[in-house]
Amino acid sequence: MSNFYVEFIQKRRAGGSGQHNHNTIAALLDQKYRSSKALKDHEIAHIMIALLMAGQHTSSAAGSWALLHLANREDDEALYQEQVKHFGDNGEPGKFRPLAYKDLRDLPVLDSVIKETLRVHPPIHSIMRAVRDDIPIPPTLAAPNSKSEGTYIVPKGHVVLASPLFVQMDPAIWKNANKWEPSRWNDPEGVAMMVLKEYTDEGSEKIDFGFGAVSKGTDSPYQPFGAGRHRYIGEQFAYLQLGTILSTLIRKMEFKIPTVVPEHNYHTMITMPKTPRDVHYRRCQFD
Ligand code: HEM
Structure with a gap:
């Protein structure tokens, strides 16, 4: 599927595949990341x-x-x-x-x-999220019924699932x-x-x-x-x-x-x- 789209995008960049400007691929071709790099x-x-x-x-x-x-x-x-x-x-x-x-x-x-x-x-x-920085979870949230007073840390690099x-x-x-x-x-x-x-x-x-x-x-x-x-x-x-x-x-x-x-x-x-x-x-x- 990835190749299918990539070929299509390349044709679009080269001016083929019809010149429809009002669609999602055309819009994405014009987008930039905050760093100003193109997609x-x-x-x-x-x-x-x-x-x-x-x-x-x-x-x-x-x-x-x-x-x-x-x-x-x-x-x-x-x-x-x-x-x-x-x-x-x-x-x-x-x-x-x-x-x-x-x-x-x-x-x-x-x-x-x-x-x-x-x-x-x-x-x-x-729903999953990659943890980009250590996240401290206060004991009241991590284990509300526990007597432990320590803060629980979700370590950077882990994946959390909700x-x-x-x-x-x-x-x-x-x-x-x-x-x-x-x-x-x-x-x-x-x-x-x-x-x-x-x-x-x-x-x-x-x-x-x-x-x-x-x-x-x-x-x-x-x-x-x-x-x-x-x-x-x-x-x-x-x-x-x-x-x-x-x-x-x-x-x-x-x-x-x-x-x-x-x-x-x-x-x-x-x-x-x-x-x-x-x-x-x-x-x-x-x-
Ligand atoms: C009953 C219908 C739908 C449900 C229950 C649903 C559910 C969800 C959920 C749970 C997420 C969040 C995923 C996450 O946090 O990682 C999400 C994101 C998204 N949904 Fe839907 N969705 C529905 C319909 C649609 C439709 C019809 C479209 C497009 C036409 C769509 C496009 C998207 C996109 C692009 C995102 C990603 C947003 C992002 O990552 O910032 N969804 N959807």
Whole structure:
């Protein structure tokens, strides 16, 4: 894959491959590091691979998990009725207004289905960081229940791993943690709302990494998009994309699964459902 991109980039530099200036490779060719060095071809290639992985498998995995759960329960009816309420065209069965960006922002059932899917099945289960300098961790954080008074050091050169999946399924935090329960996101007094505030601009500490102030989100036990410097900046885009896909499908089809919701396959980079993962569908019939 790396070679494929490098060859493509080299053709682009040489003026081949068509001269499209408004795309990601063209933009990366113009970028410089802070040291004013330009990006090397293989670096652009690897950024493109990361983009492809980050943008494609995450949303498709999340969409698949949402469909499997909807097909397993009755929530698809609530989702359908929400579409009828907001987009139904003069009450005529099966007729809907086209989706518009502004409409997708105010659909609590759809929103809760996406949030809960990302809680139980965060596409990225582990996030790793190379430690560039020794990091002292005060005893209160490293081992809150220990009597030891020493500061713990995470040594330079080590790799630390944080798992959104682990905290998002922690029974000490979440009621019925293992259960896919979208309605938890509509309870104003519930834990879900509280941790969401810690994750979003509303309640989280802000930090500016050089591209405008963003919420840090590191304290929240809900982190499907990561936290800190590399937190995914297109969160709104992911919601828009998943919302559009689910709304379109739910308007046209009814779903059932022949078995149960599959287990996670942790052997893939992005957490996929294990096979069999069939969903049966039937086109909605309207007279
Ligand atoms: C449901 C959908 C998605 C989820 C759950 C998700 C999750 C994440 C997470 C957890 C990170 C942080 C990784 C880290 O800290 O090391 C991340 C970063 C990133 N995501 Fe996504 N993502 C989604 C969709 C997308 C899409 C659609 C794109 C592109 C079109 C994308 C592009 C990226 C990129 C480029 C980064 C790296 C940012 C950086 O390293 O500074 N993601 N994403």
